[in-house]
Amino acid sequence: MRGMSPVVQVIARLLAGLLFLFGTYIVMHGHLTPGGGFAGGVLVAAAFILMSLAFGSVEHTERNSYTLSSVVESLGGVLFVCLALAGYVAVAYFFQNAATYGTGTPLKLISGGMILPANIAIGIKVGAGLFAVFLALGASRFVMKD
Template structure:
C-alpha cells in the first residue's frame, strides 16, 4: 500500500480500537456491549492488515496467536460463569459480585467482566476469520 494509506491507517486504527474498548466497557450502561465493541476492535486490526499485511508468513503466525487468544477469552468467560457454582448462591452464571450503584462504570457485578471477555472473543474470532480468508487468497496466487 502507499504511504498515504499506511500513515492514515496508523492514526485511525488506534482511534477505532479505543472506540471499541469504550463500547465494550460501557456495555452495561449504554447501547453496545461485548459483541458490538469486539466487532469494532476487530475492525482496527483488519485496517492494519489491509495497510501493512503483505508478508504471508507473518500473517500465519498472527492467525495462530489470535486463535489462542480467542480460546483463552472463552475459557475465561466460562471460568467466570462456572465460578458462580462455588461463590454466592452457588448457581451457574450467578452474579456473585457486588451490584454497586446503577449508572457507575464499576457496577452490575459480573456483567462488565462478561462483556470484556465476549469483546475479546468476538474481536479475535472475526480477525481470525478475516486472516483465514487473506491467507487463502495469498496461497491461491
C-alpha cells in the same frame, strides 16, 4: 498480502488507534450504554483488520497472527466460561452475578459486578475471533492446511 498506498497507511494508523480505543470503550460500557462485548469486539477486530489491510503482511506474520488470534480467542472463551462458572461455584447458579453489590448503580462502571469482566471476555473473544476469520477468509490459504 500487499500493502496499500502511504496515504491509506497514514490514515489507517491514525484511525486504528481511535478504533481500538472506541472499541475498548464500548466493551467496557456494555452494561451502561448501548453496545457491549460483541459490538466492541467487532470494532477492535476492525482496527486490526484495517491495519493488516493497509500495511499488508507476509505469510510468516499472517501465520503467527492467526495462531495468536485463535489462541486469544480460545482464552476469551475460557475466561467467559470461568466467569459463568464463578457464579455456579460461588453463589448458586451458572451465570449468576458472583460479585454484585445490590442491584447496581446507573452510570457507575464497576457497580455491575461480573458483567464488566464478562463483557471484556466477550470482547476479547469476538475481537480475536473476527480477526481470525478475516485472516482465514481473506489473507491466506494456509489456515485450512494446518
